[in-house]
Amino acid sequence: AQSVAQPEDQVNVAEGNPLTVKCTYSVSGNPYLFWYVQYPNRGLQFLLKYITGDNLVKGSYGFEAEFNKSQTSFHLKKPSALVSDSALYFCAVSFPLRKAGSYQLTFGKGTKLSVIP
């Protein structure tokens, strides 16, 4: 079964320190992986995605993610955290459905990131 897991409900990091938000996946075939961010009282916003190619993907607001096929992981990283990065982060994986040409995006449960001043 296709699935995505975010093992940490909450991550706390001091401002200026590097941050990592973890994501692991289980997909048959080639994975298409995404990170979205949800700020308070807002909808989800796209951060970055891995389709193919370079394992290190760069996205919005200085975030990047590293695709690791052997560990089936797609951890989100940022070298220096800002207080404004505090939000809820969702990892997602896209996989094909039985109907031809149809795909589904499955989300992890989310990780709340708190950056402490």
Next chain:
Amino acid sequence: EAQVTQNPRYLITVTGKKLTVTCSQNMNHEYMSWYRQDPGLGLRQIYYSMNVEVTDKGDVPEGYKVSRKEKRNFPLILESPSPNQTSLYFCASSFGTQLSTDTQYFGPGTRLTVL
């Protein structure tokens, strides 16, 4: 401005009273979907639509209906709401040409409370 809009943003209703949450996108996207977000469960897909008059069930379709009569609109209908449908609802859209890799654009959310 390219966007997905939802109305209403907040709604409190009572069990059994039919309601509709509207969703509209101005990006000419083919693919639209509805999600509900619940604490500890993340986002779960309710229904999706690959184009006009084409809709299909997601992971949690029970108690919901949708329609796609126009490309830009994808309303979510709760014919007889129940308290377990209290949730935060998001509409999303994408171009739909490469569903597997498309970026989803989300609306601001509708917080529904069913008493």
